Amino acid sequence: MPRFALLLLFALLSAQPAPGQSFPVQDAAWQGFRSNIAGLDTFRQVACGDTLIGGRHYTPMLSISPDSGDTSYLAAVRSTGVRSFFVRPGETQEYLLYDFSLQAGDEIMLEFVEFSGSTMLKVGSVVTVGSGADARTVINFVPTNGLQETWISGVGSLAGPLYRGLLNPSEYSELQCFRLADTLAYSSVDDAQCTFSFDCPVIVSTTMVEPPGQVQVFPTLPSDGRVWVVNTGNQVLYATLVSAMGQPLRSWAGLSPGRHELQLPDLSSGLYVLHLQEPNKNIYLQRFKLIIPR
Numbered sequence: 001m002p003r004f005a006l007l008l009l010f011a012l013l014s015a016q017p018a019p020g021q022s023f024p025v026q027d028a029a030w031q032g033f034r035s036n037i038a039g040l041d042t043f044r045q046v047a048c049g050d051t052l053i054g055g056r057h058y059t060p061m062l063s064i065s066p067d068s069g070d071t072s073y074l075a076a077v078r079s080t081g082v083r084s085f086f087v088r089p090g091e092t093q094e095y096l097l098y099d100f101s102l103q104a105g106d107e108i109m110l111e112f113v114e115f116s117g118s119t120m121l122k123v124g125s126v127v128t129v130g131s132g133a134d135a136r137t138v139i140n141f142v143p144t145n146g147l148q149e150t151w152i153s154g155v156g157s158l159a160g161p162l163y164r165g166l167l168n169p170s171e172y173s174e175l176q177c178f179r180l181a182d183t184l185a186y187s188s189v190d191d192a193q194c195t196f197s198f199d200c201p202v203i204v205s206t207t208m209v210e211p212p213g214q215v216q217v218f219p220t221l222p223s224d225g226r227v228w229v230v231n232t233g234n235q236v237l238y239a240t241l242v243s244a245m246g247q248p249l250r251s252w253a254g255l256s257p258g259r260h261e262l263q264l265p266d267l268s269s270g271l272y273v274l275h276l277q278e279p280n281k282n283i284y285l286q287r288f289k290l291i292i293p294r
Contacts, residue, residue: 022100023084023156025059025077027181030161031196034173042066043173044196045161049291051076051221054092060221060291061086061162062271066196071271073221073291074162075113082153086113086162089269090223098164100137100153102126113162121149121165145169155186215276217288222264227274227290229260240275241265241290253279267292 028047033040044064051058058076065071076087082100087093095111102108106123122142129136129152141149144167150158155178157164163173177194178186187194215237216230231237237255239262242248249272250265262274274288 022082022098022153023077023079023161024154024180025079025084029177029179029196030156030175031177031194032160032173032175034160034163034171036171043160045074047077047161053087054094058087062291064196071291072269088113097162098151098156100139100151102139110165112165119144119165119167143167147172152186154180215288217274217290220288221291225264225266227262227264229255229262229274229276231255231257231260233257235278237276238279240277242273242275243270264292 025047030043030045032043034043035041044066046062046064047059048062049060051060053076056078058078061074061077063072063074073089075089077097078085084097085094086097087095096108097113099108102123104123104125107120108123109118109120111118121144123139124142125140127138127140129138136155137151137153139151141151143149146169147167149164149167151164152158156175158175159166159173160175166173174188176187176189177184177196179194179196184191184194216232218228220227229237229239234257236257239252239255240248241250241262241264249267252260252262255276269292272290272292274290276288
């Protein structure tokens, strides 16, 4: 589809993210395809939850396998006005992700997200699509290796939210769908192809999380193979760790009132659920989502 048609379609479908938000960091989902030496794959990525890094709040960016539904942690992101930033898994160094204050002729050095390295981009043009609350800034960069890099405020790169700057014919990606708060806000394909969904109330934190009820679990982004369960009620509890597909992986019995350390088995990166219940009862008392970073 021609670039102009894509931008026009975006204007017609445009949702209304917060004014000045350069990159959506909650309840956002992207879908597209990526082509490389391994073949053609569909990517699905979501921004969901909260995590603390160096005292700052970030949103985890997660990848969801279209086939298995397995989830992996890609990066942590945050936005401040027209700029947004990312932190790679297991790191604390922050890098620039997007800057929508750029003007024609500006040059910008960008770190890649998935691996170490950087690229230099030069802005070719900056235009506005839509008007009023629906106005979006569109930045077109000077083509590199015959490929065009384009950013849209409130959406990200048309190559995919974390694939900006990958201007290499052997590593090509293209955004097809973007949803904000379950509303289709961008599409370059039939709407029926954009019907993916994701349950987004994930809380990720390196500090204690105290949800309503009688159990506390922390951290929900475990990095050392263990989590702590604090039973503040009067009942002895039973815990079960299951995969995102619902497969039981490990269980712990006899969690009496007080604080307990749960040693996690060797787990691959992804999303897991810790169920807490009273023994001999089939009703779950509480559930906690755990994200294992890669």
